[in-house]
Each structure stands twice: as structure tokens, then as C-alpha cells.
Amino acid sequence: xxxxxxICFARHGETDWNAERRMQGHIDIPLNQHGETQAVLLAKSxxxxxxxxDYLYAxxxxxxxxxxxxxxxxxxxxxxxxxxxxxxxxxxxxGLRLDEAPQAVPDVWQAHLARDIHHDLGGxxxxxxxxxxxxxxxxxxxxxxxxxxxxVVSHGGxxxxxxxxVTGQALDQERVxxxxxxxxxxxxxxxxxWSIERWADTSHLDAVALDNVxx
Numbered sequence: 001x002x003x004x005x006x007i008c009f010a011r012h013g014e015t016d017w018n019a020e021r022r023m024q025g026h027i028d029i030p031l032n033q034h035g036e037t038q039a040v041l042l043a044k045s046x047x048x049x050x051x052x053x054d055y056l057y058a059x060x061x062x063x064x065x066x067x068x069x070x071x072x073x074x075x076x077x078x079x080x081x082x083x084x085x086x087x088x089x090x091x092x093x094x095g096l097r098l099d100e101a102p103q104a105v106p107d108v109w110q111a112h113l114a115r116d117i118h119h120d121l122g123g124x125x126x127x128x129x130x131x132x133x134x135x136x137x138x139x140x141x142x143x144x145x146x147x148x149x150x151x152v153v154s155h156g157g158x159x160x161x162x163x164x165x166v167t168g169q170a171l172d173q174e175r176v177x178x179x180x181x182x183x184x185x186x187x188x189x190x191x192x193x194w195s196i197e198r199w200a201d202t203s204h205l206d207a208v209a210l211d212n213v214x215x
Contacts, residue, residue, distance in 0.1 A: 003147040005141070005148060007152060008051070009153075009154055009159050009184075010184055010185070011159055011183050012039075012182070013032075013035030013036060013039040013066075014035035015029045021097050035182075038205060041182070051151075057150065058080070058081055059081075059087070059155060060086065084137045087155035088124070088161075090112070091123045092124070093124070117172055131171055134161040135165060137162075159179045160175055163176075164177075182205065183202045184202075
């Protein structure tokens with residue numbers, strides 16, 4: 001009989017910088033009012049659906065940690081905070097709106113668009129290093145929680161990288177995974193490898209969630 005390890009990755013709720021199309025990276029931006037509502041809806045939907053998790057993790061950035069706090073209160077689970085689940089550090093792009101970056105730092109912006117996997121975006125984290133960190137996160141969960149069901153509250157860019165790892169999408173290819181705020185993204189491992197179970201589920205939200213503002 002196969003042992004199945006299941007992870008539900010949730011993206012954090014909306015922030016003002018998401019709404020402004022401003023890149024956050026490691027800058028610690030709080031949830032806005034809409035994001036707080038999304039987090040509550042997420043938590044209630046998990047309880048209503050009867051999802052049982054053995055463990056709950058969250059990134060240490062407050063937009064993820066505070067989303068996880070709502071889930072923890074409803075599901076009566078403690079939250080383990082771990083920086084391994086952080087968003088990518090996007091160097092000098094952090095704090096810039098998507099319409100500002102091409103003029104402010106054109107060379108870095110072009111490297112970002114080209115998905116140069118070795119470029120650190122001016123003191124940030126290269127795609128190559130980010131990929132290694134996401135792999136480490138999955139390895140930690142498999143080592144500690146094989147055969148269990150785990151929930152992780154993380155970030156859009158991080159979940160895009162998880163999607164690439166699971167599906168084998170090349171790191172330098174254009175993004176195909178959509179990761180709306182507080183979406184649920186399920187992956188499983190049967191001992192042979194990871195697979196996507198369900199992705200970008202926002203059926204619990206009353207309003208359309210922002211998507212593709214991943215960093």
C-alpha cells in the first residue's frame with residue numbers, strides 16, 4: 001500500500017502592494033482589509049470542507065503568517081513559522097510597481113523578464129537559488145511528515161516555483177501557473193514523486209482574487 005503525503009499550499013491574502021501592482025519580495029507588507037477578509041473566508045472554507053491537517057506552516061513574512069493565523073484559530077492548529085517558505089527576494093525591484101521598474105532599472109528588469117536563472121536582480125535571490133530553497137522546503141516536509149497532510153501558507157512566486165518543481169517546467173520558461181490570493185494549491189507524493197492534485201482553487205472567495213502579482 002502506497003503512503004501518500006499531501007500538501008495544501010495557500011497563498012497569503014491581498015496586500016495594498018498587491019493591489020498597486022508593486023513588487024514586495026522580502027519587504028514585510030501587512031494584509032489589507034480585503035486580504036484579512038480573504039483569510040477569514042479561507043479558514044472557514046477549510047473547516048466547512050472538513051479538511052484535517054497534521055501540521056500547519058507559514059512563511060515568516062506577516063502577510064503569510066497572519067493569513068495562517070486565521071486558519072490556525074479555526075482549525076485549532078499551532079502555526080510553525082519558517083523562512084524557507086518566504087517569497088523570492090527580488091533585489092532592487094522590491095518596492096517598485098510593475099509600470100515603474102522598466103524605467104527605474106531597465107537592465108535588471110530585462111533580466112527579470114528574460115528569466116535569467118543566474119541573475120540576482122541587484123542583490124536579491126537568483127532563480128537558481130530560489131529553486132534550491134523551494135526544493136529544500138519540499139524535502140523538509142517529506143522528511144518530517146511523510147504520509148501526513150500538511151498545510152503551508154506562502155507566496156505567489158514561491159508557489160509558482162513549487163508548480164515548476166512538481167510539473168518539471170523549466171526555470172527559464174514563462175510562467176504558466178496562476179496563483180490568486182488565498183488560493184488553495186494541492187500536491188501529493190506517493191513515494192515516487194510529486195504530482196498536482198488541484199491548483200488555484202478560489203471557490204471559497206466571494207470576489208475575484210488578484211492573480212499574477214507574484215512577488
